[in-house]
Amino acid sequence: MLKYIREYRFYIILFFFILIPIISIDTATRSPRTYRIYDRVILGLTSPVQTAVSWVMEISVSVFNNYVFLLRTRQENLAVLEENRRLLNTIVNLRETQEENGRLRELLAFKETFSLQTINARVIAKDVSTEFRAIRINRGEKDGIQADMPVINSEGIVGRVLRTTDSTADVVTLLDLLSAIDALVKRSRVRGIVEGMTDEVCHLKFALRTDDVQAGDLLLSSGLGGVFPKGLPVGTVSNVVRQPYGITQNVEVRPAVDFSKLEEVMVITSHEKAPVHVLEKPVRAGVKNKT
Amino acid sequence: MKSMILKALNPVFLALLVLLGIGLQTSIFNSYPLMVLQPDIVLLAVIWVALRREFLEGGILTLFFSYAAELHSSAPQGLYLCTHMAVYLTLRGLSRYFLFAKLPQYITLALGASLFWKLFGLLFLQTLGLGAHQWRHTLALLFPGAVIQGLAGIWVFRLFEKLDWMTFKNPRAKHVGDDDVFLEEETLGEGTGF
Numbered sequence: 001m002l003k004y005i006r007e008y009r010f011y012i013i014l015f016f017f018i019l020i021p022i023i024s025i026d027t028a029t030r031s032p033r034t035y036r037i038y039d040r041v042i043l044g045l046t047s048p049v050q051t052a053v054s055w056v057m058e059i060s061v062s063v064f065n066n067y068v069f070l071l072r073t074r075q076e077n078l079a080v081l082e083e084n085r086r087l088l089n090t091i092v093n094l095r096e097t098q099e100e101n102g103r104l105r106e107l108l109a110f111k112e113t114f115s116l117q118t119i120n121a122r123v124i125a126k127d128v129s130t131e132f133r134a135i136r137i138n139r140g141e142k143d144g145i146q147a148d149m150p151v152i153n154s155e156g157i158v159g160r161v162l163r164t165t166d167s168t169a170d171v172v173t174l175l176d177l178l179s180a181i182d183a184l185v186k187r188s189r190v191r192g193i194v195e196g197m198t199d200e201v202c203h204l205k206f207a208l209r210t211d212d213v214q215a216g217d218l219l220l221s222s223g224l225g226g227v228f229p230k231g232l233p234v235g236t237v238s239n240v241v242r243q244p245y246g247i248t249q250n251v252e253v254r255p256a257v258d259f260s261k262l263e264e265v266m267v268i269t270s271h272e273k274a275p276v277h278v279l280e281k282p283v284r285a286g287v288k289n290k291t
Numbered sequence: 292m293k294s295m296i297l298k299a300l301n302p303v304f305l306a307l308l309v310l311l312g313i314g315l316q317t318s319i320f321n322s323y324p325l326m327v328l329q330p331d332i333v334l335l336a337v338i339w340v341a342l343r344r345e346f347l348e349g350g351i352l353t354l355f356f357s358y359a360a361e362l363h364s365s366a367p368q369g370l371y372l373c374t375h376m377a378v379y380l381t382l383r384g385l386s387r388y389f390l391f392a393k394l395p396q397y398i399t400l401a402l403g404a405s406l407f408w409k410l411f412g413l414l415f416l417q418t419l420g421l422g423a424h425q426w427r428h429t430l431a432l433l434f435p436g437a438v439i440q441g442l443a444g445i446w447v448f449r450l451f452e453k454l455d456w457m458t459f460k461n462p463r464a465k466h467v468g469d470d471d472v473f474l475e476e477e478t479l480g481e482g483t484g485f
């Protein structure tokens with residue numbers, strides 16, 4: 001027996017080297033992947049490096065912005081003062097409108113139930129490959145983050161939490177191949193699934209050829225996936241290609257979030273089932289921030 | 292004795308070095324436009340172990356590197372294990388017929404392996420039903436990615452070579468005495484093409 005093992009050692013090893021990756025794919029289709037103890041050991045080695053490098057880069061950029069860009073501060077200051085004067089006038093007008101709005105809401109018995117609890121987090125790393133678009137944030141289980149929690153920023157939906165460790169969490173962004181968000185067109189209420197496509201654009205799947213979708217339309221989360229609250233901005237339709245045949249149309253969507261400048265995000269730890277009513281800037285208004 | 296211990300610990304040091312590399316590449320190349328220029332240290336490590344290690348040791352290290360990469364990615368489980376193993380076995384096969392000894396040859400291999408790895412990965416994703424919209428992105432970054440991989444290889448392969456010398460993994464380092472573990476820069480890689 002040993003003689004045969006020695007004789008066919010190379011082929012036996014080769015067999016296992018081919019078998020192990022194939023088995024790992026098979027198991028992936030059966031159960032969702034979460035971090036195991038040995039995974040956490042490996043991540044425990046790389047996470048501090050990522051945090052440290054991210055911190056150093058942030059400090060460097062901050063120093064650059066605070067000192068080098070001071071050269072233009074005087075001109076900018078004058079421009080800001082002018083802008084400030086103009087905005088003060090606008091605020092006075094808006095206050096009047098707000099009070100009027102409040103009175104009308106009371107008249108209509110409209111009760112705003114929008115309530116989000118969020119945790120602020122910083123992006124410390126991106127995906128190891130340029131083919132996938134996950135990010136890692138510096139908050140984890142000890143901060144109350146769990147898998148499938150929605151992640152947003154002031155512009156709109158960033159993605160959802162994929163896996164967590166004690167101090168970090170991996171987020172599948174809107175642009176990732178594995179991302180799928182149920183969305184609807186704000187103007188025409190057409191529904192579809194937004195899936196990641198490239199580093200810049202997504203794809204609206206299952207939009208029928210006869211559906212009314214136009215470039216420039218705003219897409220919002222429909223709230224049907226069970227992950228994202230209804231009404232969060234997903235993106236804007238950037239291109240629509242309608243063939244004279246077929247069932248669906250090709251709709252490209254540019255995400256509301258600028259992923260090239262993504263530094264801070266918010267993880268929604270709990271939210272009411274009621275829809276988010278503030279559509280253009282959903283997060284800044286009425287968010288209970290639990291930092 | 293010290294050289295034997297260091298040699299035995301070489302895979303551990305190499306694994307730690309690759310983990311450090313993963314940590315650095317995922318955080319330094321975090322923001323635009325650096326994210327497009329991200330090299331893949333795991334692929335370079337796979338090339339290194341395919342050409343410089345025993346079949347069993349290299350294969351186990353390849354599986355470990357791929358697994359570590361998967362932990363830092365949203366890629367479907369098994370994707371990197373399969374694609375990196377394909378690169379590893381292909382390079383092992385090539386090394387039976389061709390001699391790869393000098394740095395320029397390693398750089399050329401890094402360029403080729405980058406193209407092969409991305410296209411194989413794309414094919415794999417297509418099989419899993421995920422690659423329908425990935426073609427455009429992959430093809431756009433295919434050649435720039437290979438060039439970056441080749442450029443990164445210049446330093447990364449030298450670093451791996453240095454590690455092998457310091458841990459006596461390189462057969463040429465055996466003549467160095469136990470007390471003289473850390474080699475002079477001038478003698479490092481002498482005669483190896485690095």
